[in-house]
Amino acid sequence: MEFSKEHIINEIQRAGIIPAFYHADIEIAKSVIESCYKGGLRVFEFTNRGENAYHVFLELTKFVEKLPDLILGIGTIMNSLDAEKFIEAGARFVVSPILKIEIAPVCKKQNKPWIPGAATLTEIVTAKEAGADIIKIFPGSVLGPKFVSAILPVVPGLKLMPTGGVEPTEENLKAWFDAGVFCTGMGSHLFPKKIVEEKNWSELENNIKQVLKITHQVRFNSRK
Secondary structure, eight states: OOOOHHHHHHHHHHHOEEEEEOOSOHHHHHHHHHHHHHHTOOEEEEEOOSTTHHHHHHHHHHHGGGSTTOEEEEEOOOSHHHHHHHHHHTOSOEEOSSOOTTHHHHHHHHTOOEEOEEOSHHHHHHHHHTTOSSEEESSHHHHHHHHHHHHTTTSTTOOEEEBSSOOSSHHHHHHHHHHTOSOEEESTTTSOHHHHHHTOHHHHHHHHHHHHHHHHHHHHHHTO
């Protein structure tokens, strides 16, 4: 199933969360995606972090065909060659921890959302001018919500996604959405090691439901 760039960005905004996960075990990766799907998420970032990440991703693109409205993207992309390879394999959006301008034309040509990482106002503006659809604020735990609230008046209209240290709690999510973020990126805090090791997928599904509920509530309240 094909998704337009506009649909993907709208779905990311609707969810308010892009979950990011990697595991070398294909079956575990499938179970995590399915748990997120059952919990209500329709976007998922598989991170390109292990030696067999590409092989696992290829299998996941086949798996998500039975989840027809799930949008599977790729993260931790560091160069244009990997961007091309994973888009060809089926990635619907591309996320990077760094600002690598050479990735921009690849995503533009394929009409896929490009979400580069940035840690300074100069990098953020450079990313925006290069065509970034959403900008990943990384590491979020270092920069913090005050960084976001300080720069948005300077460069209005930015779609910012803090990642790295974002916690699935009402207090933390409220701080980010009150600051004006477009969405959040969550990895290890969303997928506790114990749950994954014990393969407690029902607990993960319930956790996803709860985080989505909190996200939607604090985002609604932040707009008042």
